[in-house]
Amino acid sequence: MTTTRSALTGAAPLVHCLTNTVVQTLTANALLAVGAAPAMVDEPLEAEGFAAVASAVLVNLGTVHERTAAAMRLAARAAAAAGTPWVLDPVAVGGLAFRTDLAAELLDSRPTVVRGNASEIMALAGAGGGGRGVDSTATADDALGAATALAGRTGGVVAVSGPVDLVTDGSRTVGIGGGSVLLTRTTGAGCALGALVAAYVAVAGDALTGAVAAHAHVALAAEAAAAVAAGPGTFAPLWLDALDAVTDFGPAQVTG
Amino acid sequence: MTTTRSALTGAAPLVHCLTNTVVQTLTANALLAVGAAPAMVDEPLEAEGFAAVASAVLVNLGTVHERTAAAMRLAARAAAAAGTPWVLDPVAVGGLAFRTDLAAELLDSRPTVVRGNASEIMALAGAGGGGRGVDSTATADDALGAATALAGRTGGVVAVSGPVDLVTDGSRTVGIGGGSVLLTRTTGAGCALGALVAAYVAVAGDALTGAVAAHAHVALAAEAAAAVAAGPGTFAPLWLDALDAVTDFGPAQVTG
Amino acid sequence: MTTTRSALTGAAPLVHCLTNTVVQTLTANALLAVGAAPAMVDEPLEAEGFAAVASAVLVNLGTVHERTAAAMRLAARAAAAAGTPWVLDPVAVGGLAFRTDLAAELLDSRPTVVRGNASEIMALAGAGGGGRGVDSTATADDALGAATALAGRTGGVVAVSGPVDLVTDGSRTVGIGGGSVLLTRTTGAGCALGALVAAYVAVAGDALTGAVAAHAHVALAAEAAAAVAAGPGTFAPLWLDALDAVTDFGPAQVTG
Numbered sequence: 219m220t221t222t223r224s225a226l227t228g229a230a231p232l233v234h235c236l237t238n239t240v241v242q243t244l245t246a247n248a249l250l251a252v253g254a255a256p257a258m259v260d261e262p263l264e265a266e267g268f269a270a271v272a273s274a275v276l277v278n279l280g281t282v283h284e285r286t287a288a289a290m291r292l293a294a295r296a297a298a299a300a301g302t303p304w305v306l307d308p309v310a311v312g313g314l315a316f317r318t319d320l321a322a323e324l325l326d327s328r329p330t331v332v333r334g335n336a337s338e339i340m341a342l343a344g345a346g347g348g349g350r351g352v353d354s355t356a357t358a359d360d361a362l363g364a365a366t367a368l369a370g371r372t373g374g375v376v377a378v379s380g381p382v383d384l385v386t387d388g389s390r391t392v393g394i395g396g397g398s399v400l401l402t403r404t405t406g407a408g409c410a411l412g413a414l415v416a417a418y419v420a421v422a423g424d425a426l427t428g429a430v431a432a433h434a435h436v437a438l439a440a441e442a443a444a445a446v447a448a449g450p451g452t453f454a455p456l457w458l459d460a461l462d463a464v465t466d467f468g469p470a471q472v473t474g
Numbered sequence: 475m476t477t478t479r480s481a482l483t484g485a486a487p488l489v490h491c492l493t494n495t496v497v498q499t500l501t502a503n504a505l506l507a508v509g510a511a512p513a514m515v516d517e518p519l520e521a522e523g524f525a526a527v528a529s530a531v532l533v534n535l536g537t538v539h540e541r542t543a544a545a546m547r548l549a550a551r552a553a554a555a556a557g558t559p560w561v562l563d564p565v566a567v568g569g570l571a572f573r574t575d576l577a578a579e580l581l582d583s584r585p586t587v588v589r590g591n592a593s594e595i596m597a598l599a600g601a602g603g604g605g606r607g608v609d610s611t612a613t614a615d616d617a618l619g620a621a622t623a624l625a626g627r628t629g630g631v632v633a634v635s636g637p638v639d640l641v642t643d644g645s646r647t648v649g650i651g652g653g654s655v656l657l658t659r660t661t662g663a664g665c666a667l668g669a670l671v672a673a674y675v676a677v678a679g680d681a682l683t684g685a686v687a688a689h690a691h692v693a694l695a696a697e698a699a700a701a702v703a704a705g706p707g708t709f710a711p712l713w714l715d716a717l718d719a720v721t722d723f724g725p726a727q728v729t730g
Numbered sequence: 731m732t733t734t735r736s737a738l739t740g741a742a743p744l745v746h747c748l749t750n751t752v753v754q755t756l757t758a759n760a761l762l763a764v765g766a767a768p769a770m771v772d773e774p775l776e777a778e779g780f781a782a783v784a785s786a787v788l789v790n791l792g793t794v795h796e797r798t799a800a801a802m803r804l805a806a807r808a809a810a811a812a813g814t815p816w817v818l819d820p821v822a823v824g825g826l827a828f829r830t831d832l833a834a835e836l837l838d839s840r841p842t843v844v845r846g847n848a849s850e851i852m853a854l855a856g857a858g859g860g861g862r863g864v865d866s867t868a869t870a871d872d873a874l875g876a877a878t879a880l881a882g883r884t885g886g887v888v889a890v891s892g893p894v895d896l897v898t899d900g901s902r903t904v905g906i907g908g909g910s911v912l913l914t915r916t917t918g919a920g921c922a923l924g925a926l927v928a929a930y931v932a933v934a935g936d937a938l939t940g941a942v943a944a945h946a947h948v949a950l951a952a953e954a955a956a957a958v959a960a961g962p963g964t965f966a967p968l969w970l971d972a973l974d975a976v977t978d979f980g981p982a983q984v985t986g
Contacts, residue, residue: 240498240514242752246917251962256917258752261795263828271825283517283541285795313527316519403718405502405512450507451714458963462915496754496770539773539797569783572775659974661758661768706763707970 223435223466227253231273231420235413236260236290238280238309241406244454245276248410251461252435254417265289269296274416275304277324278409279317287320294327303330303419303428307412312341325372330425332368333377333412336361343368358384362391375425377415379408383433387426394430397437398444400453407457411436414461434467479691479722483509487529487676491669492516492546494536494565497662500710501532504666507717508691510673521545525552530672531560533580534665535573543576550583559586559675559684563668568597581628586681588624589633589668592617599624614640618647631681633671635664639689643682650686653693654700656709663713667692690723735947735978739765743785743932747925748772748802750792750821753918756966757788760922763973764947766929777801781808786928787816789836790921791829799832806839815842815931815940819924824853837884842937844880845889845924848873855880870896874903887937889927891920895945899938906942909949910956912965919969923948946979 232255237245246256259268262285269275275297277290297304306329308321321342332342336356343364358380365376369388377385383394401407414432422428439460447453488511493501502512515524518541525531531553533546553560562585564577577598588598592612599620614636621632625644633641639650657663670688678684695716703709744767749757758768771780774797781787787809789802809816818841820833833854844854848868855876870892877888881900889897895906913919926944934940951972959965 238514239495239751240502240512243499243755243917246752247963247966250915250917256752257822258750258793259822259826260793261828263796264826268826281514281516284519310513310515314515314520314524316517403506405499405506448712449715449718451503451711451716451718454503455711455963455967456960459961460963462961462963494770495751496758496768499755537770537772540775566769566771570771570776570780572773659762661755661762704968705971705974707759707967707972707974710759711967 223252223464225421226418229273229421230255231417232257233274233276233413233416233420234259234269234272234293235276235278236265236286236293237276237278237307237409237413238282240280241278241409244404244406245410245413247458248461249413249417251458252414252417256413260286260289262288262292266292266296269293269302269304270300272297272302274420275302276307276413276416277304277329278307278309278412279311279321280309280409282317282320290320290324294324294329298327303416303425305329305331305333305412305416305419307409308332308334308338308342309409311338328372329374330419331375331377331415331429332372333379333415333429335379335408339368339376339378340364358382362386366391375429377429377433379411383437385426385429385433390426392426392430394433394437396441398440398453400444400447400450401436401440403450404454404457431467435461435464438464438467479508479720481677482674485529485677486511487673488513489530489532489669489672489676490515490525490528490549491532491534492521492542492549493532493534493563493665493669494538496536497534497665500660500662501666501669503714504717505669505673507714508670508673512669516542516545518544518548522548522552525549525558525560526556528553528558530676531558532563532669532672533560533585534563534565534668535567535577536563536565536665538573538576546576546580550580550585554583559672559681561585561587561589561668561672561675563665564588564590564594564598565665567594584628585630586675587631587633587671587685588628589635589671589685591635591664595624595632595634596620614638618642622647631685633685633689635667639693641682641685641689646682648682648686650689650693652697654696654709656700656703656706657692657696659706660710660713687723691717691720694720694723735764735976737933738930741785741933742767743929744769745786745788745925745928745932746771746781746784746805747788747790748777748798748805749788749790749819749921749925750794752792753790753921756916756918757922757925759970760973761925761929763970764926764929768925772798772801774800774804778804778808781805781814781816782812784809784814786932787814788819788925788928789816789841790819790821790924791823791833792819792821792921794829794832802832802836806836806841810839815928815937817841817843817845817924817928817931819921820844820846820850820854821921823850840884841886842931843887843889843927843941844884845891845927845941847891847920851880851888851890852876870894874898878903887941889941889945891923895949897938897941897945902938904938904942906945906949908953910952910965912956912959912962913948913952915962916966916969943979947973947976950976950979
């Protein structure tokens with residue numbers, strides 16, 4: 219149920235990120251820290267072709283607008299057509315019609331992994347009205363039924379962030395504990411996790427294994443960084459250091 | 475003349491930021507550090523509805539363009555209609571016609587607080603030709619007349635940044651000293667202050683009190699961070715740590 | 731063959747950056763750290779007029795799209811018409827038709843300096859097919875012929891990043907060694923270098939001298955930061971500290 223950190227570094231997957239402008243820097247640095255290569259092309263004229271040659275694609279709806287929505291549609295379709303794994307992070311879906319409709323449409327391209335908080339996953343599965351922006355007012359356990367249903371619909375994996383993250387392919391569910399509350403006080407930490415899921419899924423034998431590995435890597439690094447950080451500001455660069463320093467992780471972090 | 479830090483943390487206001495792409499990350503992290511919740515929705519199809527449910531709205535013109543200008547107009551009107559406090563940060567207004575015209579138009583939605591440097595406030599009040607970008611070539615004292623006139627026009631509060639910040643509602647004026655010159659060497663520190671003004675105004679009894687509290691919070695945190703920072707790069711994460719660590723502030727920082 | 735750091739600080743050049751959204755924050759902070767003033771205006775209605783009054787202009791294609799491409803065309807033409815130095819950073823040119831065509835068109839405005847990695851320079855000179863995104867699969871030495879040819883075409887300077895950076899005006903070529911591999915693990919470090927090249931060229935007697943000074947400044951600061959950084963995350967703020975702390979640099983870093 220784990221893949222190795224060394225496999226990721228060895229493959230250096232190119233992750234094409236169509237993500238929100240708030241978190242692009244942290245996302246790129248997190249990918250670089252783990253040995254992957256980021257690229258942030260979001261012009262519709264380029265996104266389709268680039269997604270087809272990337273190792274994996276991330277679509278994150280945080281600050282989506284009409285131009286980037288067009289790029290996301292093209293990139294998701296291109297990834298699906300090429301058999302390239304792609305991750306959907308449905309930020310704030312539920313409360314806002316434009317992105318909620320877009321996310322529902324993107325599901326037709328069958329994301330390899332959907333990663334979000336409980337409110338987002340429940341909203342995307344049609345089970346709730348969503349949260350207020352990026353906050354989640356539901357717990358991961360609340361969302362497990364929705365996650366399982368959503369995985370059944372996409373044929374892929376669904377990951378729900380919370381104090382214990384849950385990752386499911388609809389039949390098997392894995393919990394990843396640990397981490398740090400400082401992740402929730404660092405803008406973009408969850409979004410960067412979505413990018414690491416894309417990177418790991420590109421090199422793992424299966425999507426569940428890859429998604430679990432990314433969550434374990436992030437949680438371990440967060441624990442290491444939290445142990446030395448003086449607050450939420452110094453946590454972020456230390457977390458990047460720790461993402462780089464994590465050598466490997468085993469079943470201790472993962473409960474199947 | 476002060477509101478409490480604990481009131482802010484307790485309310486955890488949702489601050490809808492339509493702000494420039496250079497400073498989105500620092501702005502979001504500053505809001506998280508003080509216990510508020512950031513959201514950066516700037517698609518016109520979403521901005522109006524989101525502004526209506528947010529606790530406060532920030533409109534910052536730093537990298538405004540036609541799409542985000544449309545979103546800002548809708549958000550400002552929605553905030554005004556809903557009685558939601560909103561803050562205008564007229565970055566570089568004066569020297570560039572597109573944003574200068576937009577800022578003048580946004581004044582019709584009567585911003586609760588206008589926050590800028592002396593050149594920007596003077597330009598917005600029609601008292602000067604503006605500076606070169608985000609620099610201010612005038613002092614806060616130079617701008618006090620313009621700030622007072624502008625407050626009279628909006629019916630709100632105007633804050634002018636400088637070595638001593640001035641915050642006025644047109645009749646009462648408060649000076650906030652302290653802080654650190656390193657704030658001026660950190661891109662987005664002033665823009666993040668605008669977001670904290672929005673957060674504090676959402677929870678304070680009146681706009682003047684809220685705006686003063688935000689300025690005092692930022693100044694105190696800057697002093698604490700400057701005392702330990704090795705330079706302008708390490709200052710930024712330490713300032714976020716200090717924004718989190720500030721427990722309360724009293725009249726010592728504020729001269730009425 | 732060197733210009734002084736003190737000349738840069740004294741002049742405080744205003745650098746108009748039309749650059750990608752991933753690196754705007756680091757770029758602005760790097761400019762502030764060395765004593766220059768950043769501005770990031772990229773609305774076509776503003777870019778032309780602003781470029782004409784700036785001290786230097788940077789055009790970086792990292793996340794270019796149709797609106798910003800329009801702004802870049804206007805800014806490059808305005809800079810050329812005003813005799814203002816401008817720098818082209820052709821990120822990922824070669825593999826993507828939209829930006830490759832744009833870069834070729836921008837060459838007509840004769841950039842004062844073109845700065846990129848070997849793959850990008852070779853692609854722009856028509857000598858290769860480009861890399862995969864921002865990676866370079868060729869070395870700076872591989873690209874020297876292409877750089878020389880490109881400098882002959884623009885009448886300006888071409889800088890190729892690598893373990894040893896090469897800067898050429900077509901007849902003279904300077905190598906700048908040192909630096910740190912951590913620069914390649916920090917998103918935007920190369921892009922920020924492009925902005926510092928623009929700042930230095932604005933104050934130097936000639937473009938080659940300015941470009942070399944920027945490369946030497948970045949390399950020295952990287953060495954200082956790498957000596958104390960615990961990893962790629964803590965490197966970035968320490969590099970900004972070091973950019974600020976570098977007082978001057980001499981021929982030791984530069985081999986003519």
